[in-house]
Amino acid sequence: MEAVRRQESVEKSNSAKDLVIRAQRLLKEIALDFGSQFASHYRRQVDNLCQDILSSLERDDEETLVIAEANLQDILYELNKEVRLQYKAGWNQDSIAPKWFL
16 A cells, blocks of 8 residues: 555656656747747746746645646647747748747
């Protein structure tokens, strides 16, 4: 029973850390493609939520972790929507969407 609980805790922690890494990678790739100012509003939110996730993992605060993960996923969804709109607005036949976007 304890082993199962520990396994679930490790999986939640790994999933949360993976989300943080993916969010930070996405911000870097967007900054390379569109410039650092494009996602500055999102960057602050993502950075704060990533910090909330990491600190909630350190404190073993599951409630804060769940909320921060959900909020980060929502922000990433909105950011991806913004990127799609940017590509649609400036799309031409020679443009190729970056691999991370597809």
